[in-house]
Amino acid sequence: MESYSDKVMDHFRKPRNVGAIDDADGVGKEGNPMCGDIMELSIKVKDDTIIDAKFRTFGCGAAIATSSMITEMIKGKSIQDALKISNRAVAEALDGLPAKKMHCSVLAADALKKAVDDYREHRKAL
Amino acid sequence: MESYSDKVMDHFRKPRNVGAIDDADGVGKEGNPMCGDIMELSIKVKDDTIIDAKFRTFGCGAAIATSSMITEMIKGKSIQDALKISNRAVAEALDGLPAKKMHCSVLAADALKKAVDDYREHRKAL
Amino acid sequence: MKRIYLDYAATTPADPRVIDEMLPFFTEHFGNPSSVHSFGQETKSAVEAARETVSGLLGAAPDEIVFVSGATEANNTALKGTAFAKRDKGNHIITSAIEHHSVSETVAALKKEGFRITNLPVDRYGMVDPDDVKKAIDEKTILISIMHANNEIGTIQPIAEIGKIARERSITFHTDAVQSLGHIPVNVDDLDVDLLSGSSHKFYGPKGVGFLYVRKGTKLTALLFGGDQEKRRRAGTHNTPGIVGTAAAARIAHESMAEESVREAVLRDRLIKGITGAVQDASLNGHPTMRLPNNANISFHFIEGESILLSLDMEGIAASSGSACTSSTLEPSHVLLAIGLSHEVAHGSIRFSLGRWTTDEDVARVIEVLPGIVSRLRVMSPLFAERTSHGIVQR
Amino acid sequence: MKRIYLDYAATTPADPRVIDEMLPFFTEHFGNPSSVHSFGQETKSAVEAARETVSGLLGAAPDEIVFVSGATEANNTALKGTAFAKRDKGNHIITSAIEHHSVSETVAALKKEGFRITNLPVDRYGMVDPDDVKKAIDEKTILISIMHANNEIGTIQPIAEIGKIARERSITFHTDAVQSLGHIPVNVDDLDVDLLSGSSHKFYGPKGVGFLYVRKGTKLTALLFGGDQEKRRRAGTHNTPGIVGTAAAARIAHESMAEESVREAVLRDRLIKGITGAVQDASLNGHPTMRLPNNANISFHFIEGESILLSLDMEGIAASSGSACTSSTLEPSHVLLAIGLSHEVAHGSIRFSLGRWTTDEDVARVIEVLPGIVSRLRVMSPLFAERTSHGIVQR
Ligand SMILES: Cc1ncc(COP(=O)(O)O)c(C=O)c1O
Numbered sequence A, B: 001m002e003s004y005s006d007k008v009m010d011h012f013r014k015p016r017n018v019g020a021i022d023d024a025d026g027v028g029k030e031g032n033p034m035c036g037d038i039m040e041l042s043i044k045v046k047d048d049t050i051i052d053a054k055f056r057t058f059g060c061g062a063a064i065a066t067s068s069m070i071t072e073m074i075k076g077k078s079i080q081d082a083l084k085i086s087n088r089a090v091a092e093a094l095d096g097l098p099a100k101k102m103h104c105s106v107l108a109a110d111a112l113k114k115a116v117d118d119y120r121e122h123r124k125a126l
Numbered sequence C, D: 001m002k003r004i005y006l007d008y009a010a011t012t013p014a015d016p017r018v019i020d021e022m023l024p025f026f027t028e029h030f031g032n033p034s035s036v037h038s039f040g041q042e043t044k045s046a047v048e049a050a051r052e053t054v055s056g057l058l059g060a061a062p063d064e065i066v067f068v069s070g071a072t073e074a075n076n077t078a079l080k081g082t083a084f085a086k087r088d089k090g091n092h093i094i095t096s097a098i099e100h101h102s103v104s105e106t107v108a109a110l111k112k113e114g115f116r117i118t119n120l121p122v123d124r125y126g127m128v129d130p131d132d133v134k135k136a137i138d139e140k141t142i143l144i145s146i147m148h149a150n151n152e153i154g155t156i157q158p159i160a161e162i163g164k165i166a167r168e169r170s171i172t173f174h175t176d177a178v179q180s181l182g183h184i185p186v187n188v189d190d191l192d193v194d195l196l197s198g199s200s201h202k203f204y205g206p207k208g209v210g211f212l213y214v215r216k217g218t219k220l221t222a223l224l225f226g227g228d229q230e231k232r233r234r235a236g237t238h239n240t241p242g243i244v245g246t247a248a249a250a251r252i253a254h255e256s257m258a259e260e261s262v263r264e265a266v267l268r269d270r271l272i273k274g275i276t277g278a279v280q281d282a283s284l285n286g287h288p289t290m291r292l293p294n295n296a297n298i299s300f301h302f303i304e305g306e307s308i309l310l311s312l313d314m315e316g317i318a319a320s321s322g323s324a325c326t327s328s329t330l331e332p333s334h335v336l337l338a339i340g341l342s343h344e345v346a347h348g349s350i351r352f353s354l355g356r357w358t359t360d361e362d363v364a365r366v367i368e369v370l371p372g373i374v375s376r377l378r379v380m381s382p383l384f385a386e387r388t389s390h391g392i393v394q395r
């Protein structure tokens, strides 16, 4: 178990944007209890811009920190720009993750994609 | 390597009867350089009684001590009584030997037998 | 902040009295016990005195103790050594689903070498059924290896009963007693074992040293080849300070065991009651009574173990999720799965293990901070949200 | 009586500075480095810092160092681990006739498992000929193991040359550097080795700990299975104090090596010259110049080694006949036989090995007492009698 950066610990200690958006425009859920990580990301979108984002995560310190970090990173960004955020970018924003925890950043990026997909389908359906 | 008794060390420090009897009545040599022990025992016999005994030994501490001890034990004894001295008796007289060194006492008893054999053959030849 | 250590099952601090006994053997009495000269003979005596102490406490004979580098080596030696020594007799090995990795991975390696393995299940308390052992035995069975007390959930196995079964059939019986040694009585004849592993750093001795008890007459191939040490059962220059420390630690643990185990059991029960009383959906793992006096393993539903550990660590409290050496894997503990926990509940389980320096205040502090930690993490958890159906995202 | 220790090749006292660095890790910083919490993280850092120190001194990368319980384990791991990992590539192993038992006995065990062994001879100085290595290689050769410096006679092997040969043919090359480490420069790239064994108690570190250098990319099966430690190359709870002590000892040895090796070589030469000058029929074993700075191995003809050792011990002088761990066998040293000594001369050989605390006076005292010891034993020796033809029993 490698140790966490101060940034990770900061986001673990004071996670940003915890919860679920009641009238979310898109929700993405990724992971499963087998591997011990489940992330749920909900977004509120206006004019193709993510105006709010919240998360709920069952998982380790890195899972919680990456969830928290990605909500911070996408808020205010256009859907297009948000999708450009790679899992590496999330990890870098946290000053790195231990090798064995990199999958958490992948999970966060995937949850975001799913939330955007959900938002797009939802919009199509309207 | 188990450690030696005080008795063994005493005989190693001050071995009794070192040397070879010039006009010996019997000489026995046992052991070989392969295993690292060679004992040579010479006896002087009068009226079937061992009146003198000397040894020369190439070998470890136990080999020297058992040689020294057996010369002490046989001096003054009749040939018959001397032959009754078992290798265990030599080891016991030394307050015991480490298990791995018991072969030295066997060597000493065997050297004695050879010396007696030599004496008997020598007498027959006369 | 005063730090609170509740991970004695992972490792213990060495007792200062143990270090005092070890110290002269580093710099002053440093000779190689295999040497003929006085420097060697004085350390040889120390090693043999330690062997007598350790064997005496186990009800064994001195030359039945083989000093090794720890229980990992002891377990590897016991299993591979028996398998290869008895290969001509059979190829069947019986073990349990809840063994430490140093047993289970060695057994897995033996499987690749052509040995047939039976992995006995356990009940919901983590208990092996001696009847299952009996049933699993066939004419090719050469070895049974069942741990004495489990390192994660603390369940104590019916080793004496299994020992009797093995003895009747002349099958070599090994037990990993790493977690029981120093905490509850361990006697090789009462347990009827042929091989028994111990690790000194689990009972306030030094790290990097342990022993394997080998009953007289037990066939065993050595794992480490080289010099003539340990009657050719384990080569390598003796770790004199470590061996002296092992004996000192074993002696001290033995002297204080009766009193200390009761003291710890009281604290353990207070901790279990305190936590399960203060936190909803928190459940004890392992056997309610047949458990180590110092082990409390608790599942906190809907949240994940490492984040609980980190939160506790931020409060200065050290505990563990599963066994320390596997804390970096993603899979939950095989022990918790074996007792029937779901993956997500297994992931949310914490082991508190108490020890010689655990106080009333330590326990009280854990009970005080845990509810806050758990509810903070539950607020973040989608599983908790689903369960309570509060604020769940429904579209 | 002041005791004089001249058996540094068997084991060294730990340097008090080493113990000072180790001490906090027994009782204070005692956490299991595999644990998530702060107690574990602080010892993990210490282990990783030690790994950096050790690897740096060898010219290696940190993750090429695997901490083990000593060189016996390192050698067993290197040989068995390579043999089993490369089994599909071939079954031929090349080694020499003068390896330590932890190599030769492991190789003998592999032979029983179906591996083919070439045991290279040495010349009368104990030197392996790199040409012999080249000739012995065939398409099935998977491993070459030749020690860096011999523990009995101190001869330093042409490892760099052999390394080049192995490298060209992509054959795994292991060297047992137990006796050279801390005494002469050891750099894994200069020597061109893939695997290298070290034991801390041979360079003023603690007993029961050592390391195996494993070059990146080298295939190696683990010997000890269990937890995830050491990147799964060696399971078992880290011996934190031992590992910290290893690094401290390696650092100190490295810092003082240039000066100390010259100091010891001067004393060694004085000892050799003094003894061979004062005692007739005493001859040096090993290479006259390509030898460890601290080794003097001398044959005293017509008398036996143990009785010389005992006599020296009575004068407070500790030396060794052959290697310490085999001093209880009856056979003379395989190394001395390999360099062509007769059994009886081999039996009468003594190793004096010098070290950090050896003084001028120590050497002078040995030279002073030896002639008396030798002549006393010769008077008792039938071999000496035969040779001199004085007083020989002739009938
Ligand atoms: C039950 C059990 N067996 C074996 C071991 C291995 O002991 P060590 O890591 O000291 O080799 C441990 C601890 O890690 C354990 O808890």
Ligand SMILES: Cc1ncc(COP(=O)(O)O)c(C=O)c1O
Pocket: C235, C236, C237, C238, D009, D069, D070, D071, D072, D073, D075, D100, D102, D147, D149, D150, D151, D176, D178, D179, D199, D201, D325
């Ligand atoms: C050359 C050599 N290799 C290996 C070893 C084995 O080292 P250890 O006994 O520390 O395991 C020794 C010393 O005993 C040695 O001298």
